[in-house]
Amino acid sequence: MLAAAQQIAVDTLDDKRFHLRVGMGTHGLTRDEIHANAGLNAIGQYYGDLDELRAILAPMLGIGTAEERARNKASVREVTPGQASELLSATTPVQQFATKSAVLTSRTLLSDEQIGAAAERLLEWPGSDNEEGAGFAMFALGGEINQVPPDATAFVHRNGVFILAAETSWADYDPPRVATANLHWLSEFYQSIFGDTPPSQSYQNFPDPTLKDWRRAYYGANYDRLVEVNRTYDPTNFFSYPQAIGT
Known part of the structure; x- marks a missing residue:
């Protein structure tokens, strides 16, 4: 699914009408909860015809069991601007969290091996009382963002396909050992994806004190x-x- 999403993002890089965010994540306290809650997610918007959007998403909508394909196809629907603002609303994690980011270009998109390594490490997340959980999200770039020269503004990331944000979270009332375990896991999670040579660019709105x-x-x-x-x-x-x- 993530491989298909990455290819869609490359194919629509110049299409200002389309935006996609994909990721993997989980939440919970026990090993069973963390495994049961693990999954992939996608959210986005398209300013155009519904059939056009389904055609763009066809490589993703064709994946899974018959029941999953039907459910995913039904989730692609036409809504009013007011409904869209509700569906697309998102907040940064509440309480405690940490993040590490990378700007992915067409040359540094995630391979199947990297995605598999991230999925395995996700299931080893130590858990916390924060329902935001852990995982990574990939925010598609392109469109008008990539039309501006990198030296025209303070924002230099003008040749990317995605901003990847790896995150973990814990509750204010979790004991210190939970925070320590989450921070250690985040470092290992990020390294499982990129090894010792991560992409050279990171997103300043996802500050990483260890960078x-x-x-x-x-x-x-x-x-x-x-x-x-x-x-x-x-x-x-x-x-x-x-x-x-x-x-």
């Missing part, structure tokens, strides 16, 4: 210019945190 060369990963060649802007408009570094521009 070594975060300046280039977040901002690329734009970083030095952003430092000059920061010195001009925030000379005292009022807007500052450990990965702030100029630190």
